[in-house]
Amino acid sequence: MRYAHTVEQVRAAEGELRQLLPEGTLMQRAAAGLAATCAELLRASGRIYGSRVVLLVGSGDNGADTLFAGARLAARGARVGAVLLDQDRVHRAALTAFRAAGGVLTGDQREGCAEIARADLVLDGIVGIGGRGGLRAGALPYLRAVERAGVPVVAVDLPSGVDADTGEVAGDAVRAAVTVTFGTHKPGLLVDPGAEYAGVVRLVPIGIAVPSAAVEALQHADVAALLPRPSGESDKYRRGVVGIAAGSARYPGAAVLAVSSALHAGAGAVRYTGSAAAEVVRAHPEVLVSDQGPAQAGRVQAWVVGPGLSDGEEAQRTLDQALDAAVPLLLDADALRLLARRGPVPRPDLLLTPHAGEAVALLAGAGVQATREQVEASRLPYARRLAELYGCTVLLKGSTTLVAGPDPAVPVRVNPTGTPWLATAGSGDVLSGLAGSLLAAGLAPLDAGSVAAYLHGLAGRTASGAAEGAPITASEVAAALPAAWRDVARGAETVLSLGKQLRIG
Ligand SMILES: NC(=O)C1=CN([C@@H]2O[C@H](COP(=O)(O)OP(=O)(O)OC[C@H]3O[C@@H](n4cnc5c(N)ncnc54)[C@H](O)[C@@H]3O)[C@@H](O)[C@H]2O)[C@@H](O)CC1
Numbered sequence: 456m457r458y459a460h461t462v463e464q465v466r467a468a469e470g471e472l473r474q475l476l477p478e479g480t481l482m483q484r485a486a487a488g489l490a491a492t493c494a495e496l497l498r499a500s501g502r503i504y505g506s507r508v509v510l511l512v513g514s515g516d517n518g519a520d521t522l523f524a525g526a527r528l529a530a531r532g533a534r535v536g537a538v539l540l541d542q543d544r545v546h547r548a549a550l551t552a553f554r555a556a557g558g559v560l561t562g563d564q565r566e567g568c569a570e571i572a573r574a575d576l577v578l579d580g581i582v583g584i585g586g587r588g589g590l591r592a593g594a595l596p597y598l599r600a601v602e603r604a605g606v607p608v609v610a611v612d613l614p615s616g617v618d619a620d621t622g623e624v625a626g627d628a629v630r631a632a633v634t635v636t637f638g639t640h641k642p643g644l645l646v647d648p649g650a651e652y653a654g655v656v657r658l659v660p661i662g663i664a665v666p667s668a669a670v671e672a673l674q675h676a677d678v679a680a681l682l683p684r685p686s687g688e689s690d691k692y693r694r695g696v697v698g699i700a701a702g703s704a705r706y707p708g709a710a711v712l713a714v715s716s717a718l719h720a721g722a723g724a725v726r727y728t729g730s731a732a733a734e735v736v737r738a739h740p741e742v743l744v745s746d747q748g749p750a751q752a753g754r755v756q757a758w759v760v761g762p763g764l765s766d767g768e769e770a771q772r773t774l775d776q777a778l779d780a781a782v783p784l785l786l787d788a789d790a791l792r793l794l795a796r797r798g799p800v801p802r803p804d805l806l807l808t809p810h811a812g813e814a815v816a817l818l819a820g821a822g823v824q825a826t827r828e829q830v831e832a833s834r835l836p837y838a839r840r841l842a843e844l845y846g847c848t849v850l851l852k853g854s855t856t857l858v859a860g861p862d863p864a865v866p867v868r869v870n871p872t873g874t875p876w877l878a879t880a881g882s883g884d885v886l887s888g889l890a891g892s893l894l895a896a897g898l899a900p901l902d903a904g905s906v907a908a909y910l911h912g913l914a915g916r917t918a919s920g921a922a923e924g925a926p927i928t929a930s931e932v933a934a935a936l937p938a939a940w941r942d943v944a945r946g947a948e949t950v951l952s953l954g955k956q957l958r959i960g
């Protein structure tokens with residue numbers, strides 16, 4: 456598991472440890488890890504000796520880490536220049552160490568920008584977890600110089616301008632190739648839009664012990680441990696039967712896609728009810744179909760309701776019947792809009808899978824007004840809010856998928872797999888069939904949602920192919936699920952970092 460903690464948690468843990476260690480120990484650990492990653496990057500593109508590095512140094516300890524790391528690089532022969540963003544407020548000991556190692560201060564702004572244009576690497580030590588609000592004006596000319604020159608940036612602890620706790624970005628922020636973060640991940644490094652700015656994230660342990668995380672990301676081994684596996688005595692009921700109420704005359708394909716992925720996701724059987732029965736059986740003869748609605752469809756261990764369902768009276772009846780059934784229930788697409796009209800129903804075994812637009816409707820259903828843009832910009836707070844308002848688990852789809860449970864003490868799961876190519880018609884139908892199947896197999900809503908998102912992202916990447924990938928269809932994603940499952944079950948040692956593989960040096 457990859458854990459992320461809030462600024463408050465980090466500060467509390469650091470405070471305790473600091474009392475037990477000689478002054479400056481934590482900062483030296485941070486600087487050593489930071490310098491090691493920078494050295495690796497410089498070596499990978501040439502050599503450290505003679506390479507040009509520019510430090511952007513803010514007034515706090517984030518700037519101090521950066522100066523100490525710069526001193527270490529200068530001691531190895533790099534030509535390191537530092538831009539002091541606040542001449543009057545700089546960590547004195549760090550500056551002394553930097554100069555003693557051969558580091559130089561760049562002159563005025565023009566000279567600083569000229570240095571950046573020649574640099575092999577820039578370190579962003581403007582602000583770390585002490586940053587408040589957007590970046591201040593003084594830093595902007597240097598950011599523009601970095602962008603113009605296309606120099607890779609290593610962000611120190613987190614990209615300046617990204618809110619550490621939420622991933623929100625107010626105005627400008629540094630775009631890093633690599634972020635070297637200290638002690639633990641910060642939520643803003645794992646959740647978009649912040650995650651987009653962080654690049655590849657590398658954690659440097661500095662010895663702090665942090666309590667229960669605010670955010671966590673499953674890794675291969677966690678998912679492997681959660682995957683349902685049939686035993687010698689398994690039959691289809693013990694493995695779980697998932698019921699799917701989806702599709703309509705207008706959208707029969709949504710039913711076929713949800714059923715298709717459910718069949719590949721661990722349940723022993725799939726029952727389908729709805730008006731697309733003929734299409735479903737044609738595509739998947741193993742499915743048990745009816746058109747009588749959930750109440751008459753036979754025994755299931757979980758229901759999935761919504762993909763392509765439409766929102767008429769028939770759809771409303773379908774939702775009512777599924778809500779009356781005493782089994783875990785996943786609501787997606789049209790079922791979410793129907794639920795929004797009715798407002799929260801207290802069901803802890805409910806899993807809602809909205810995208811930002813559907814989240815807006817659900818929020819409105821609970822009396823909270825928000826726009827799609829606001830939800831996209833503040834994904835973490837809104838996912839938590841929705842889970843709290845509806846008293847159930849919410850999987851918020853999007854650039855980083857989040858799964859939040861109703862208990863605020865339980866960490867929100869952020870999905871580390873995926874590819875932008877998954878933003879394609881029918882992709883959500885595949886995700887809901889997959890998560891419903893895992894619910895039927897006995898996984899709790901938080902596990903079912905996060906394992907489904909993980910496999911869905913992995914299957915998307917498998918279907919899309921290596922490197923930057925290529926366009927994919929939702930059917931191809933469903934077809935790639937067994938490969939993703941095998942990859943996870945094999946326990947392949949893949950270090951995942953938000954859709955990218957960590958490949959430094
Ligand atoms: N707390 C600790 O024990 C450790 C902290 N470390 C480093 O210390 C950092 C936190 O240091 P600080 O608490 O000094 O805080 P920061 O260095 O993150 O930022 C605070 C300083 O930046 C200024 N500032 C705030 N918002 C700004 C903005 N939007 N634009 C420009 N300047 C802004 C403030 O006036 C203040 O001087 C961590 O991110 C990490 O890099 C590491 O050395 C490891 C140990």
Ligand SMILES: [K+]
Nearest residue numbers: 579582611613
């Ligand atoms: K920073």
